[in-house]
Amino acid sequence: xxxxxxxxxxxxxxxxxxxxxxxxxxxxxxxxxxxxxxxxxxxxxxxxxxxxxxxxxxxxxxxxxxxxxxxxxxxxxxxxxxxxxxxxxxxxxxxxxxxxxxxxxxxxxxxxxxxxxxxxxxxxxxxxxxxxxxxxxxxxxxxxxxxxxxxxxxxxxxxxxxxxxxxxxxxxxxxxxxxxxxxxxxxxxxxxxxxxxxxxxxxxxxxxxxxxxxxxxxxxxxxxxxxxxxxxxxxxxxxxxxxxxxxx
Numbered sequence: 001x002x003x004x005x006x007x008x009x010x011x012x013x014x015x016x017x018x019x020x021x022x023x024x025x026x027x028x029x030x031x032x033x034x035x036x037x038x039x040x041x042x043x044x045x046x047x048x049x050x051x052x053x054x055x056x057x058x059x060x061x062x063x064x065x066x067x068x069x070x071x072x073x074x075x076x077x078x079x080x081x082x083x084x085x086x087x088x089x090x091x092x093x094x095x096x097x098x099x100x101x102x103x104x105x106x107x108x109x110x111x112x113x114x115x116x117x118x119x120x121x122x123x124x125x126x127x128x129x130x131x132x133x134x135x136x137x138x139x140x141x142x143x144x145x146x147x148x149x150x151x152x153x154x155x156x157x158x159x160x161x162x163x164x165x166x167x168x169x170x171x172x173x174x175x176x177x178x179x180x181x182x183x184x185x186x187x188x189x190x191x192x193x194x195x196x197x198x199x200x201x202x203x204x205x206x207x208x209x210x211x212x213x214x215x216x217x218x219x220x221x222x223x224x225x226x227x228x229x230x231x232x233x234x235x236x237x238x239x240x241x242x243x244x245x246x247x248x
Contacts (some may be wrong), residue, residue, distance in 0.1 A: 011212055031056075035052060066088050069204070078101050104133055136167065137166035142167055152177040158188045161222060162192060171225075173223050186220070198222045200220065
């Protein structure tokens with residue numbers, strides 16, 4: 001397997017260590033292998049770029065920033081909503097092998113890629129669901145079942161809350177990966193979370209080393225404090241078209 005350039009790999013490792021994340025050599029090799037699978041897969045456009053350096057820095061490394069949230073240290077399972085090519089779910093599974101990971105993606109071509117990745121990387125404890133988040137959130141096998149739910153570049157914070165909060169248990173958390181977060185989006189997301197039985201626990205700015213080329217990132221952490229009303233999530237499409245907390 002072709003490796004990262006020394007400069008990229010060194011910067012990658014320095015950033016991960018600065019975040020307080022310990023990775024073995026085998027885990028780093030798996031992350032590199034995953035990056036090559038994203039780069040070379042030609043049956044579907046699963047990520048939007050085939051530039052390996054950008055994949056590793058903007059996508060794989062970015063996904064590992066979720067581990068800044070302490071709940072990952074004790075979580076037994078996680079669900080990744082709108083995972084696409086497996087981001088952030090696959091890097092998090094590699095970094096925390098004891099986690100059981102459910103990857104939810106509605107596009108069949110992308111779930112085919114995820115099955116290919118899980119086989120190629122020899123990942124165990126990975127469930128791949130070709131389904132809409134709203135339908136998974138209504139399924140008794142998944143509703144209120146997870147310690148942590150994650151999303152990356154899925155939708156507004158209000159919509160993310162409706163997709164994810166029903167899936168985590170009381171006391172569990174949602175980690176929403178966001179870029180620049182406006183005051184209005186945070187306000188609407190806070191209102192939506194309250195309707196769903198959660199609260200905004202914290203907003204973490206992701207600290208980045210100077211040599212890491214990345215845009216501003218933050219992690220919005222929602223904590224579930226009571227059961228989600230049975231009417232949520234609403235039918236597929238409603239959370240995006242008519243987000244909770246917007247004009248409510």
